[in-house]
Amino acid sequence: MNQTITGFSEQHSVPVVVESFRSTPDDRLRTILASLVTHLHGFVRDIEPTDTEWQQAIDFLTQVGQRCDDTRQEFVLLSDVLGVSMLIDAINNRRSTTATETTVLGPFHMVESPRRPLGADISSDHDGVPCVFSGRVFSSNGTPLPGAEVDVWQANGSGFYDVQQPDIQPERNLRGLFTTDSHGRFWLQTVVPSFYPIPHDGPVGALLKATGRHPNRPAHIHVIAAADGHATLTTHVFIEGSPYLDSDTVFGVKESLIRPVTMVDDPALAAHHRVPNPFQLLEFDIVLDRRQAPR
């Protein structure tokens, strides 16, 4: 017979479990669970896991959950290395071709960036090659956006964020929240970030190792740009020439987001940035989508 009293069987598992959620008051939750059950049972039917493999999956998920704490989110890492985070980013950022492309938030925006004046140096540990980072924020119609907020955070020249090295890096190192000037410009001093491995001493690192994948992300600076009347943009600027641009372990690199760090010999500009001439410069202009009228 191999059929339960509810009609549950190998061939007929999805409708029975979906039906068990019929009284869910929240329509969206009911829809999500019906889809989850459909795809999850499809995966199980496809793989036909042994009892041992099922137990291994239970153990892996348990380890991922137990590796999470205030400064570590192992399920976000799992979502990242399986391409789920970037897929959700793509789905939620279908936009005009003129706007700057998006990429993942990542797990290191866990503390607020301190508000800083234009031109401030966000590197307190001076670990890395000094560099000016500047750009302009535009609306998708081409108008510069004064008063836009540009939130920046990055790893240092050794490839670590402040929250990963609380005993080594000063608090809020390499983080800053800037406001564009009357021409929509922002500029700041920093260091060129290094590529780095995502935290890989946990179960997600073990998965990467077992599958012959490296844990690295190419060098990048995170940016969230926000302006009134525009969709807030979460993205990175990637450093041209960095290793791993073609194999980012979280699938985050888009060609349109890669910029060179160039040596600039311009005494007037060096004076404006209050740095010795010549100097390294990373430029990244940002275009924000005008928000649709409320539907």
Add this chain to the structure above:
Amino acid sequence: MNQTITGFSEQHSVPVVVESFRSTPDDRLRTILASLVTHLHGFVRDIEPTDTEWQQAIDFLTQVGQRCDDTRQEFVLLSDVLGVSMLIDAINNRRSTTATETTVLGPFHMVESPRRPLGADISSDHDGVPCVFSGRVFSSNGTPLPGAEVDVWQANGSGFYDVQQPDIQPERNLRGLFTTDSHGRFWLQTVVPSFYPIPHDGPVGALLKATGRHPNRPAHIHVIAAADGHATLTTHVFIEGSPYLDSDTVFGVKESLIRPVTMVDDPALAAHHRVPNPFQLLEFDIVLDRRQAPR
């Protein structure tokens, strides 16, 4: 453009992520991950989660992992209430129609059952209606199986297992490992178990509550039966007339596993079982599949 340097895009996420696992040395792991990515991305594309919903999913999975400890396995509960455990049971127990049907192991077989003589009383707390539990173990060709091992565990009349009430129930209460006699028979004294809720004070309980599902399982006794040359059987005997037989929250009930507890007036049989006459009797014969010749 909305396409990464690797070719990852909303429409083209699966092949890129599957390709990232191409160097996995273990063929089975590579197959599992390719299927996982296909079904997981299919789920995401179907639902189109918002960033907030993605964060809620991350938080839920984290809570499930963090609720696990030595006596609690919340991911097993999640697998159970989503019908995954029963689906895997069905897949791994496609068998001859003469063998006893299987059902889930459940999360309470976490301690070894003590070896006990035939006729022993496994109830040390006497919480519940006294009852004799007896049956015979057969091979699928109809031959009785002497020397078969019958491992039994159950909740008491209040619906709790010993490991859930370490301060109330004696250790190894309502657990026993028996060996069938020369006619393949087993018998023991116990109490009629109660239906009970699965542990529902954690995130899985919150999911059941949010979806209007009750957390209950109908009354049952767990059995693992093993004999040389036969496939080991993991099943339950369900108590006829119990509430929730038609809505077991883990989808485990099969009609063929339901048995009545009957009042028996038979002084000779009562004397054999060393119980007062009349007495409550639960009978459950077990048929094991002869193992296939090694392949």
